[in-house]
Amino acid sequence: MNWISNYVRPKINSLFSRREVPENLWTKCPECGTMLFHRELSDNLNVCSNCNHHMQISPRDRFAALFDTGVFVEVPVPAPLVDPLQFRDQKKYPDRLRAAQKTTGEAEAMLVAEGEIGRTPVVVAAQDFSFMAGSMGMYVGNAIIAAAERAIQRKCPLILFSAAGGARMQEGILSLLQMPRTTVAVEMLREAGLPYIVVLTHPTTGGVTASYAMLGDVHIAEPNALICFAGPRVIEQTIREKLPEGFQRAEYLLDHGMLDRVIARGDMRDELITITRMLMGLSPVVAGKLPPPGDTAHTKDSPAELAEKILDAADEKP
Structure with a gap:
């Protein structure tokens, strides 16, 4: 058994060899340049936590x-x-x-x-x-x-x-x-x-x-x-x-x-x-x-008319 080639050399190589790091761990925000960790960005639905820039999803x-x-x-x-x-x-x-x-x-x-x-x-x-x-x-x-x-x-x-x-x-x-x-x-x-x-x-x-x-x-x-x-x-x-x-x-x-x-x-x-x-x-x-599942019966108003009423009512809130 060659002690140098079988033990010492692999040990040295393991210490100095370059570790492979996945390239997609970090994403740079195109708006503010902040480096965002991929898991944090995913949890935030691809929205930058620094500038609120909405990236593609x-x-x-x-x-x-x-x-x-x-x-x-x-x-x-x-x-x-x-x-x-x-x-x-x-x-x-x-x-x-x-x-x-x-x-x-x-x-x-x-x-x-x-x-x-x-x-x-x-x-x-x-x-x-x-x-x-x-x-x-x-x-x-x-x-x-x-x-x-x-x-x-x-x-x-x-x-x-x-x-x-x-x-x-x-x-x-x-x-x-x-x-x-x-x-x-x-x-x-x-x-x-x-x-x-x-x-x-x-x-x-x-x-x-x-x-x-x-x-x-x-x-x-x-x-x-x-x-x-x-x-x-x-x-x-x-x-x-x-x-x-x-x-x-x-x-x-x-x-x-x-x-x-x-x-x-x-x-x-x-x-x-x-x-x-x-x-x-x-x-x-x-x-x-x-909410519990309910009846999906429609109102008398059309969706466009009802949507306009809803938005008008929301705009009138203080």
């Missing part, structure tokens, strides 16, 4: 925090034809799809689920900005239609979390056709007398803002979310003028009457429970406790 993590006990069931979405235009730029469109699927672990840019929040049955759809910038293609149109049909079938509200860079250029005119398709889906909910609540997250732009993202009975936004059709840089270059500070951000739109609420992500669940139960004519939550 995946639909599954959002659903886990939104639904009662984090339990939800995915709603199946019909798969559209892949690459109908045979589009290719630097990469083939199917290659881009496969890369996005590998990165996010999701099939497409929108996830639809059903479950309960505050013991109120709801259907929720959420866009994933990490999947090709949450771009609106045929799958997203199919997802919103599937969500609306499921909400009508269950006679429950539809809540949609938008986050998109606009229409998907690889699908050309077919992506733009999702604007009228999703508008028809929203109209189906209105005809059924069911609430449609939109939560606009950062960023919501382009054809998404010009269609289903601004057709809700109630519009809520996360703090400092960019919400627009054309971005501020494009507008500045067009009109050759400096835009006001905070232009097209959630707080600016709230002050100018385009939003009903700006709610922090940590308070979003309680806010949605309150609004959905009011719009469905159910008893309110008392002291943060889940």
Whole structure:
């Protein structure tokens, strides 16, 4: 037995060898530069504990925090034809799809689920900005239609979390056709007398803002979310003028009457429970406790009319 090679050398190597540390233990806040421990950031729903900057969050993590006990069931979405235009730029469109699927672990840019929040049955759809910038293609149109049909079938509200860079250029005119398709889906909910609540997250732009993202009975936004059709840089270059500070951000739109609420992500669940139960004519939550399951009979007012009354009453409070 060689004592030096079998004992001394491995001992020295273990002392001086570099330990491998996972690269994703810390995240730097893009707003204030604070280094945030991954577990602390996850527990805070991807919101910076120093400056309250709301970072991107995946639909599954959002659903886990939104639904009662984090339990939800995915709603199946019909798969559209892949690459109908045979589009290719630097990469083939199917290659881009496969890369996005590998990165996010999701099939497409929108996830639809059903479950309960505050013991109120709801259907929720959420866009994933990490999947090709949450771009609106045929799958997203199919997802919103599937969500609306499921909400009508269950006679429950539809809540949609938008986050998109606009229409998907690889699908050309077919992506733009999702604007009228999703508008028809929203109209189906209105005809059924069911609430449609939109939560606009950062960023919501382009054809998404010009269609289903601004057709809700109630519009809520996360703090400092960019919400627009054309971005501020494009507008500045067009009109050759400096835009006001905070232009097209959630707080600016709230002050100018385009939003009903700006709610922090940590308070979003309680806010949605309150609004959905009011719009469905159910008893309110008392002291943060889940109410017993109740009758989901509708009030005589339409969701849009009832939502307006609720918001007016809230604004009148001192």
